[in-house]
Amino acid sequence: MTMINLRKLGVTLGAQLFSGLSLAVAPGDRLGLVAANGRGKSTLLRCLAGAAEPGSGDITRSRGLRIGHVEQDIPPRLGHLAFRELVLGALPAEQAQSERWRVEVALDALDVPEALRQRPLGELSGGWQRLAMLARVAVTEPDLLLLDEPTNHLDLGRIGQLENWLGALPRDMAVVVASHDRAFLDAVTNRTLFLRQERSQLFPLPYSRARIALDEIDAADARRHQRDIKAVQQLRRQAAKLNNIGINSGSDLLLSKTRQLRQRAETLEEAAKPAHRERSAGAIRLSHAGTHARALLALDDLPVATPDGTLLFRTGKRWINPGDRIVLLGDNGAGKSCLVRLLQAAIAGREIPGIRATPSLVPGIASQDLAEFPGSETPHRLISRRFDVGDQPARSLLAGAGIAIDRQESPIGALSGGQKARLAMLALRLARPNFYLLDEPTNHLDIEGQEALEAELTAQEASCLLVSHDRSFVRTVGNRFWQIENRRxxxxxxxxxxxxxxAAG
Known part of the structure; x- marks a missing residue:
């Protein structure tokens, strides 16, 4: 039985997002939805939920279908509600009176501490806010669950908990999840839809295996297109040759054959479809400067503590050498961000006992919240003033990084998360560092951007210390791993x- 059926669906918002999409969602489906930033994932989920109308095509839902939709952004109107109150409010009034226990079951399933259940949503971390919205939808026991970037703001433990929670859902509940987290998609999906402007591709496989199949199709399409174009060129050369002979000899037969060859060439050229090329959201390129230093940073049993002086851990004697791509691992609250802040301060020139930086160190820093970019500053002023480039070069650099001309004079605070992330990557490139300090660098980057950043860091043999909850990124980039455990x-x-x-919790 089909829960929801899409037939030749299309959406255009300024530009065409997707078209001709046909898809059936059945009970028990675990469908991963993959596309670059701004290519229609959230719009498609809203269409499935009935919150938006497509520009073309039809959506048919089974009678009485209950849909739960967890959107990417938290509605501001809910910020004053306490966690428990927020979840309770999702139930009909009569059920809320007689079956309050459903709320406690939903909160227990997500391991929500009792102390948080009375806290207003607006006072919670981004991760807990997302789990609160998930509990609010889950308590209604939907037949179809729609999740838009559910791992945003979640640490590894919470991502593992979410994977386990999804795995424990009733087998006949269908889930459609839009995500840029490749490891998460592999863990929770069994089908993958690559949403494209034309000819979206659906595979009965989790993300990584589906991506291999997609790449093979794209490569075959590219080869077929090259053969078709070559055949078109050959037909036109033959037509030109026959045309000359026909004119010189006055042969109507040869001139007729010339017209036939040209018509065949035109028909083949019209039918020849080029291989899919993803419309880039902006190039990510890095520029890594070399150094002759044997060690970029040395840590001499550095104590890492909270602002109130509570010791979190000591580093022992550690060195960061050229070519090291060190991943810092640790539980939430273990002190990863505290160490990053200490390194950042020492690199900036502050005297910190236990940290020694080589004089030739040139840093490239990207913080998790991009606090190094004032929200009131504009991308154009930031790039042109900080890196002393002219007006037109700054505009060209920004456009190449995915910041459109009409956004370059807007405040940075008004940019989307993906645009801010690409602006940060551009700033890193222009700084020409020989050491990168990266805190959650893939936040807000789509899969295309993540893969580009991975390729740049590894191809440049960059030196870096990074903190990331993106397991695929960590596995690809890291060549050394430091872990905080037992205060060491x-x-x-x-x-x-x-x-x-x-993941086990």
Whole structure:
């Protein structure tokens, strides 16, 4: 039985997002929805939920279908509600009176501490806010669950908890999830839809295996297009040759054959479809400067503490050398961000006992909240003044990074998360660092951007220390791993044991 059926669906918002999309969602489906930023994932989910209308095509829903939709942004009107009150408000009034226990079951399933259940949503972290919205939808027991970037703001432990929670849902509940988290998609989906402007592709496979199949189709399409274009060129050369002979000889037969060849060439050229090329949201390129220093940073048993002086851990004697791509692993609250802030301060020239930076170190810093970019500043002023480039070069650089001309004079605070992330990558490139300090650099980057950043860091043999909850990114980029455990910083062979422990809770 089909829960929801799409037939030749299309949406245009300024530009065409997707068209001709046909799709059926059945009970038990776990469908991953993949596309670059701004290419229609959230719009498609809203169409499925009935909150938006497509420009063309039809959507048929089964009678009585209950749909739960967890959107990417938290509605501001809900910020004053307490966690428990927010979830209770999703139930009909009569059910809320007689079956309040449903709320407690939903909160228990997500391991919500009792102390948080009375806290207003607006006072909670971004991760808890997302889990609150998930509990609000789950308590209604939907037949179809729509999730828009559900891992945003979640640490590894919470992502693992979410994966386990989704795995424990009733087998006949269908889930459609839009996400840029490749490891998460692999863990929770069994079908993948690559949403495209034309010819979206659906595979009965989780993301990584589906991506291999998609790349093979794209490569075959590219080869077919090259063959078709080559055949068109050959037909036109033959037509030109026959045309000359026909004119010189006065042969009507040859001139007729010439017209036939030209018509065949035109028909083949019209039918030849080029291979899909993703419309880039903006190029990510890095510029890594070399150094002759043997060690970029040295840590001499540095104590890392909270602002009130509580010791979190000591580093022991550690060195960061050219070519090291060190991933910092640790539970939430273990002190990862505290260490990053200390390193950032030392690199900026502040005297911090226990940290020694080589004089030739040139930093490239991207913080998790992009606090280094004032929200009132504009992208154009930031790039032109900070890096001393002219007006037109600044505009060209920004456009190449995915910041359109009409957004370059807008406040940075008004940019989308993806645009801010690409602006940060451009600033890193122009700084020409020889050491990167990266705190959650893939936040807000789509899969295309994540892969581009991975390729740049590895191809440039960049030196960096990074904190990330993106397991695919960590596995690809890291070549050394430091883990905070038992109040010490220790070097481990790889991240997998930590990932497994975090997922198990």
């Amino acid at each position: 910083l220790v070097e481990v062979e790889g991240p997998e044991a930590f990932f497994a422990r975090a």
